[in-house]
Amino acid sequence: MAAAIGEMLLSTFLEVLFDKLTSGELLSLMRREGLRTLLKKWEKELRRINCALEDAEEKQLTGDAGVKLWLEDLRNLAYDIEDLLYDFDAQARKKKQKADSRRVSKTLLVVPSCFSPREFVRDQKMRSKIEDIDSRLQEIIKQKHSLSLRENDANQLASNRVQRRRLTTHIPESCFVGREKEQMEVLRLLIGEEEGINNISAIPKMIPIIGMGGVGKTALARQVYCDNRVAGYFDVKAWACASDDFDMAAITKRILENITGLSGEGNDLDRLQEKLWKSLSRKKFLIVLDDVWTEKYGEWTDFLKPFQAGAEGSVIVLTARNLSVASMAGAPAYHLKELPEDACLTLLAYHALGAKNFDHHTPLKSFGEKIVMKCKGLPLAVKMLGGLLRTHVDPQQWEAISKSRIWDQPEARNEILPSLKLSYHHLPPHLK
Template identity: 60%
Template sequence: MRSKVEEMDGRLQELITRKDSLSLRANNEKRSAYCILDKPLPTTHLPEPCFISREDEKMEILRLLTGEEDDEKCVDLKVIPIVGMADVGKTALAQQVYNDARVTSYFDMKAWACVSDYFDVLAITKSILETTNNHLSCEGKDLNWLQDKLKENLSGKKFLVVLDDVWNEKYGYWTILLKPFQLVGKGSKVIITIRNLHAASIAGAPPITLKELSLDPCVNLFAFHALGVENFDHHPKLEVIGQKIVEKCKGLPLAVKTLAGLLRTEVCPYKWEATLNSKIWDLPEERNEILPALKLSYLHLSSNLRRCFAYRAIFPKDYEIERDELIHWWIAEGLLEGKGQNRWDVGLNYFNELVSRSLFQKSSSGGSRFLMHDLVNDLAKLVAGAICFSSGEFEFEGDQNNASSAHYASFISSNHILPERFKIYHGMKGIRSFISLVKQSRHYYRSFLSQKVLCDLLSGLKYLRVLSLSHYGIHEVPDCIGKLRHLRYLICRINASKVTRYIVQPRGFEVAGLSRSYQIT
């Protein structure tokens, strides 16, 4: 018994050492356990010094706020959700509307409350009350007292309240917060800024959805924060590099401002080039606002959703993926709970949840194809770490040292598949997904893969669960695939006598040469 206790004590000491090395800390509340330094700064109602574009959205919100005809018909409090992904400019737009002279003259009273990730009804109520009556002391007061006083202050008055950065998805919390607003004057409004489309639905109103900014406004914004002017007229040598840095931000104002802030009053082209070539996680931690804002969306996911999100890191930037195909891979990898059709429903719900949070975006090509914003793709790669490998990201960078740790890998096809291009995959002994991808262009010609090259590759990959060869042409299913005992999903294209067939989803199937059965369709 003593030896067992000593062994257990040793294991506990090892866990404590690992905990300290990872900077983990105790989390006694049901909140995301992340460093306080990762939290974005609280916001105020004061507007941005440089606000560019969004005129259409601003005018639409102003119409909803000050529309007299709508107010005469509306009995209940009207809520206006502003929805969009992290960093897209929801708060900046709300600030512009809040400070507009037409809004100030229309409402009897205004209040701004920064909610952030924890929906504390008492703190939010206190913040609104102190704004509407700055002579009132609220220290030590409970929610009953605060709501009674707020109800008195707002009764019969036409007011505007902005709740910035709302994450709450519980309808009960929302109704408790709005209790003091029941006897408000006609025309009272609440604006909420929120990332999650599902969470916005609790407001019971159609949202104003913000998309990324176009290139020209972003260039002007970048010039303002980097050089103090709204164009590059006096710095022509920096204009080309500046535009490339802006393109890297993919229309997110906070990313533009952060990168511009790193170059504030800096006119050395070498420094600008270094910023252009850096990854977001390589930027100075104390000056990087991009990752904390994006990471908050990730931290609000459940553990299973986080794994499904990280799996997407095997795809290169701008790569469009079919929804149903990705769900099949999640199922095969055991990332989804349930059995049979229920797992498919769970996967569909997970996918829709990631879309509603703007972590996946619908492709402009239509159908069921989706992609990731480039900075969200960077976040996925950061949280996935070395377990995901994409030839499209590392093939020409020489950064392949951690490839042996990969669990999931993708390979971008070319017209000619040489054995040397598969060399790095031979060292991935623990790989569970191998997925062929194709450069998405109009002039793509299907690659042909010899049996020898394929069998040489698969001979060392004994733990594969997902094998996608859909972008290769092969003449027959090789016997070596039958030795993959953990395989759950196989898709490949067989070319013989001009007949093309697909082998897909597992479930009681039969194919010659395989130890288990697969369906041919």
């Protein structure tokens, strides 16, 4: 995990480096002797490399040693370029301070007359640094081609993330344990079993379920969605995955198809919303929006327009990782915490052994407890590791998994890490 998160940080670091390379002050200082042209060339080449980072990260996660070395070389180069730019800036400031101390006039010039990049570049040590960095950059570009790393623009990257996301359905989990209390609490919010809970004027009512990636928000929503008490309470139900690319037309179309059973409605948002309005008019509905990321209030309110046609008691349940999504929805969040260890142990036994407990596999229980501790209450991690150990009853295998990091297991890494990576992608720059 550390390596993969490191590469995500590399992408963010390169963005900071681009700002420095395109700094107007720095470029004005470097405008002579070809240094400005060199910096602009580096910036252009690094931007193209940055477009290949997404593909490089994916290949590294599958164990491609060549890509891993390439990423290490790129990271070291980026640090050295930053150091060089710092030296440029430090030398320029030093020369400027000397010039200011001698100047009789208080007028400050952007580029002091006593400083010339020519003087700076004549320094043998500095010239060697520049030549070394340029040579290494060209070698990294060559290696990028030899490793067949694909370049993607921002739109393609967003599209790839959507294609790779785990599509979710409303079919409940085969083993749902340790969430009985949470299920009842959400049910009370949903169908208004508590006195006065439906005394609200807003239609529809919002119930945001908030929690970290892999903690079981979708599983809880599924369980509630399929509860018999819910089936008899609402006139219509629909389930749609929103994900990080909040495509209003696609989500609206999916909901409409759930309700009407018809497909092929086209992609025109106005027509889709008009049809959805008619389908929901005066009906009490339940809509689940799974994995919501958008925090754009204007986009959100536009999306909600058709749902205002519903009857009193209509509800939208949304699952999300960010509390700000609940704030945007204008509703108090239901926070889902980590799954207790005893429930995680039951979940592990089910997915690894097809059993409810370790009664018939007592030699494996102690290893199972250690594995569960490593999963930190995340059902997704437990489920993936249970799948790795499926039908294996060799204590040595269980012991090996219990002593290793879960991120060292390729199958678990491919399922869990993209979930965490998506959470990282949506952090503000200072938190990244």
